[in-house]
Amino acid sequence: MIDVTIQYQQEQRIFALQTKNSSYMFGINDKGRLQHLYWGLPIGVEDCASLLRLSSHSSFDAELDREAEEYSFWGGTCYTEPSLKAIMPDGVRDLSVQYAGHEITEQDGRETLVITLKDKAYPVETKLYYRVIPEYDLVERSAKISNTGDQEIMLESMQSAAWSIPYLQDYRLTHVTGKWSGEFQLRDTLLTEGKKVLESRRGFTDGHANPWFAIDDGQATESEGRVWFGALAWSGNWKLVAEKTAFSHVKITGGINDFDNSWLLGAGDTFETPVFVGGFSDGGFGRMSRHMHHYQYDYVLPNNETRKVLYNSWEATYFNVNAQDQMALAERAARAGVELFVVDDGWFGGRNHDRAGLGDWYVNKEKFPNGLGELIDRVHELGMEFGIWVEPESVNPDSELYRQHPDWVYHFPTRDRTELRNQLLLNISKPEVKQFILAFMTDLLHNHKIKFIKWDMNRTITEPGMKDHSLNRQKEVWVRHVQALYEIWSELRSRFPHVEFETCAGGGSRIDLGIFRFAEQSWPSDNTDAFDRLSIQEGYSYIYAPRTMTCWVTDSPTGMNRRSLSLKYRFHSAMMGTLGIGSNLNEWSDESIGQCAEFVKQYKQIRPLVQFGNQYRLSELKHKGVTAVQYADAAGSEHVLFAFLHSQRLGEPLPRLRLKGLVAGKCYSIDGLPGTWSGRALMNVGIELPLRGDFDSLMYRIREINEKKAGSL
Known part of the structure; x- marks a missing residue:
C-alpha cells in the first residue's frame, strides 16, 4: 500500500498526493508550468514520469500540454477556460507564469502543499494550496493571488481549481438542476467537444443548479465504477465549466463566477478563492456520496451533535402568529416528542403579511404582549428548546x-x-x-x-x-x-x-460547502410533499450529508400537489434526514398526536444511523417505481431500510431488493419478520418488499444477532 502523504520527487519534478485509495500527480514541465499527469487508483511517481512532456499538433495547437495545465493562466497560447485572468497597471492582459517554489506544511494535523507561481515581468504571485483528506480520497484546493507591487491590478477571473479527468471512452457529467419547489433534480449528459457550463448569477448558490460535478465513463452505478467529482465551497455566484477539447482532454474549472465580476487588487493585497474539493471513487456514486458525507461531518460542519426533532409553526399559522396559539402548538408538539420548537415568520414589527415589516426586528407587542419570554419559558417548561426565524x-x-x-x-x-x-x-x-x-x-x-x-x-x-x-x-x-x-x-x-443555524433561501437556494462551515443544517425545499421530497432528497444526498437535511411532515393533502399521502408514508420520507414536523397540530386529534409520537419515537431510535452512519441508495428497483435507501453503522451490525412504492401495476409482485453494507458471514434479524438471515443472503438474494397499491412505504430495522446459523428467506 502506498503511504498516505504529500511528496515531491526532485529528480523527476513531480508532486504526488497520495490518499488511501487514490493518487493525484502533477509536475513541473520544461517551460516551468505545472502540468497535470494523473488522477485515479494508487500508483507511484515512477509510473507516470513519462507523462511529463511538452506536446503540440500544429501551429494552431502549438502547446497541447496547456490543456492539462494544473491552474490555467490566460495568456500566450492558453485558449481553454482560464483559472486566472488579469489586467496589469499598464493595460497588458496577459499572464506568463512559472513555478517559483513550494513548501509542504502541516495545518490542523494535515499535510498541506503550497506552490508559488510568479509572473515573469509583473508583481503577480499565485499560491496554490492542496490539502489531502486521505481517509476519504479527497483533495481540497484553493488559490491566493497577491499583488506584490505598488500599483493596482484588476482581476477578471479568479477560479479555485482546474480538475483534469483521465482519458475515458465517454465522459458522462452528472449534476443537479431545479427550481423553487423542485430543487436537486438529478441530470446526466455525455460531454462532446465544447463547454458545458453550470452556474449561478443570482447572488446566492441557487436552486436552479448546485456547485458540484461528477464524471464517469457512462457505466458507473451506485456501487461500481470509477467516478471523479468535486464540490465548491461558495455561497454566491459560481461557475463550473466542463470543457472537452478536440484532443479528448476534459477539464473542470470552477470557482467564483466571472460574469459581471472583477476585483481590484491593491498594492500588497491578496485575494483568496473558496475551497474546491475534489475526489475519486472506484466504488461508484455511492462511495462518492459516503465519502463526501463523512468529510462534512469531520471537516466542514461547525459541530458534530445530534440534530433534534423540530416543530416549525409556519404552515400552521403563517403570519397569524401570537403567544396563545404558539403555546397551544407547543403543548401538542411536546406530546408528540418534539425537542425543538421553532416560531417562523410573523413575530416581529408590523409583519402581518409579506408586504410590510421586514427589517423591523423588534417583538410585535400586540402578538406577544408579554414579550417572547412568555412563550420561550413555556416551551422550556414543556421540555423543548426554542428556535426562531429571521431574514436579516x-x-x-x-x-x-x-x-x-x-x-x-x-x-x-x-x-x-x-x-x-x-x-x-x-x-x-x-x-x-x-x-x-x-x-x-x-x-x-x-x-x-x-x-x-x-x-x-x-x-x-x-x-x-x-x-x-x-x-x-x-x-x-x-x-x-x-x-x-x-x-x-x-x-x-x-x-x-x-x-445552531439552519440555512434557507426560498427553500434550497443557499446550500453548499461554504455555508455549511457555519450552518448545522439546511432547508432543501419549500416543497414538503413527501413523494416529491424523495427525488429532492436523492439529488441532495449525492453530495450533502443526511444530517444536514431538514425534512418536515406536513398535512395531507399538501397545497403543492393536492396529493393525499398516509401519515406513515410522510413520516418515512421525513425520517431520512433531520426530522421535523410542520403540520397544524392544533387541528390534529389526540389519536393522530399519539400516532405522531410513535413515529417520532421510532425516529429517535434509528437517528444515530441516519445522522452518523453510511447511506446506501438502493436503485436497482427504481424502474419498478421503488425508492429505497439504507443506513448502516460503521461496523455493518445495525441497519435501517426505507422503501417506497409509487404505484403497483398489473398486479405484479416486486422483485427482491438486495441490501448493501452488511457482513456476509454474520446473521441478522429484521424487526417484525420471523426468522434470521445471513448478510450474504440479504446482499445477494435480497428481501421481499410487501409494498402494494399507491404510495406505500415501509421501514425495516435490521440488526446483527449472535446465532451461528441463519434461517431461510
Missing part, C-alpha cells in the same frame, strides 16, 4: 428601516428598484448595515434563551449597484455580499456558540 438580508419598502435608510439597499440611481416577494435586498457589505444586523441579532440572542436560528433569504440580487464604491469596484458586489455574510455568521457563532 432583506427589507420591505413598507418598513421603518427602509423609510429611515433607503440607500441601504442595492440599487442603480436611474432605475426602478425591483421588488421580489415585496422585498429589496440590503447591501450587507456596508459597515453600517453589517453592524445593524449584528446588533439586532446580538440583542435577540442575548436577551432570549434561543437555541436555533432559521436564517432565510427570499430574494435574488437585482440592480447590483454600490453607491459608496468607485466605478472600477462596482462589480465586486457579488463577492462582497458573500464575504459579509460569512463574517456576520462567524461573528454570531463566536458570540453565541450554543446557537
Whole structure:
C-alpha cells in the first residue's frame, strides 16, 4: 500500500498526493508550468514520469500540454477556460507564469502543499494550496493571488481549481438542476467537444443548479465504477465549466463566477478563492456520496451533535402568529416528542403579511404582549428548546428601516428598484448595515434563551449597484455580499456558540460547502410533499450529508400537489434526514398526536444511523417505481431500510431488493419478520418488499444477532 502523504520527487519534478485509495500527480514541465499527469487508483511517481512532456499538433495547437495545465493562466497560447485572468497597471492582459517554489506544511494535523507561481515581468504571485483528506480520497484546493507591487491590478477571473479527468471512452457529467419547489433534480449528459457550463448569477448558490460535478465513463452505478467529482465551497455566484477539447482532454474549472465580476487588487493585497474539493471513487456514486458525507461531518460542519426533532409553526399559522396559539402548538408538539420548537415568520414589527415589516426586528407587542419570554419559558417548561426565524438580508419598502435608510439597499440611481416577494435586498457589505444586523441579532440572542436560528433569504440580487464604491469596484458586489455574510455568521457563532443555524433561501437556494462551515443544517425545499421530497432528497444526498437535511411532515393533502399521502408514508420520507414536523397540530386529534409520537419515537431510535452512519441508495428497483435507501453503522451490525412504492401495476409482485453494507458471514434479524438471515443472503438474494397499491412505504430495522446459523428467506 502506498503511504498516505504529500511528496515531491526532485529528480523527476513531480508532486504526488497520495490518499488511501487514490493518487493525484502533477509536475513541473520544461517551460516551468505545472502540468497535470494523473488522477485515479494508487500508483507511484515512477509510473507516470513519462507523462511529463511538452506536446503540440500544429501551429494552431502549438502547446497541447496547456490543456492539462494544473491552474490555467490566460495568456500566450492558453485558449481553454482560464483559472486566472488579469489586467496589469499598464493595460497588458496577459499572464506568463512559472513555478517559483513550494513548501509542504502541516495545518490542523494535515499535510498541506503550497506552490508559488510568479509572473515573469509583473508583481503577480499565485499560491496554490492542496490539502489531502486521505481517509476519504479527497483533495481540497484553493488559490491566493497577491499583488506584490505598488500599483493596482484588476482581476477578471479568479477560479479555485482546474480538475483534469483521465482519458475515458465517454465522459458522462452528472449534476443537479431545479427550481423553487423542485430543487436537486438529478441530470446526466455525455460531454462532446465544447463547454458545458453550470452556474449561478443570482447572488446566492441557487436552486436552479448546485456547485458540484461528477464524471464517469457512462457505466458507473451506485456501487461500481470509477467516478471523479468535486464540490465548491461558495455561497454566491459560481461557475463550473466542463470543457472537452478536440484532443479528448476534459477539464473542470470552477470557482467564483466571472460574469459581471472583477476585483481590484491593491498594492500588497491578496485575494483568496473558496475551497474546491475534489475526489475519486472506484466504488461508484455511492462511495462518492459516503465519502463526501463523512468529510462534512469531520471537516466542514461547525459541530458534530445530534440534530433534534423540530416543530416549525409556519404552515400552521403563517403570519397569524401570537403567544396563545404558539403555546397551544407547543403543548401538542411536546406530546408528540418534539425537542425543538421553532416560531417562523410573523413575530416581529408590523409583519402581518409579506408586504410590510421586514427589517423591523423588534417583538410585535400586540402578538406577544408579554414579550417572547412568555412563550420561550413555556416551551422550556414543556421540555423543548426554542428556535426562531429571521431574514436579516432583506427589507420591505413598507418598513421603518427602509423609510429611515433607503440607500441601504442595492440599487442603480436611474432605475426602478425591483421588488421580489415585496422585498429589496440590503447591501450587507456596508459597515453600517453589517453592524445593524449584528446588533439586532446580538440583542435577540442575548436577551432570549434561543437555541436555533432559521436564517432565510427570499430574494435574488437585482440592480447590483454600490453607491459608496468607485466605478472600477462596482462589480465586486457579488463577492462582497458573500464575504459579509460569512463574517456576520462567524461573528454570531463566536458570540453565541450554543446557537445552531439552519440555512434557507426560498427553500434550497443557499446550500453548499461554504455555508455549511457555519450552518448545522439546511432547508432543501419549500416543497414538503413527501413523494416529491424523495427525488429532492436523492439529488441532495449525492453530495450533502443526511444530517444536514431538514425534512418536515406536513398535512395531507399538501397545497403543492393536492396529493393525499398516509401519515406513515410522510413520516418515512421525513425520517431520512433531520426530522421535523410542520403540520397544524392544533387541528390534529389526540389519536393522530399519539400516532405522531410513535413515529417520532421510532425516529429517535434509528437517528444515530441516519445522522452518523453510511447511506446506501438502493436503485436497482427504481424502474419498478421503488425508492429505497439504507443506513448502516460503521461496523455493518445495525441497519435501517426505507422503501417506497409509487404505484403497483398489473398486479405484479416486486422483485427482491438486495441490501448493501452488511457482513456476509454474520446473521441478522429484521424487526417484525420471523426468522434470521445471513448478510450474504440479504446482499445477494435480497428481501421481499410487501409494498402494494399507491404510495406505500415501509421501514425495516435490521440488526446483527449472535446465532451461528441463519434461517431461510
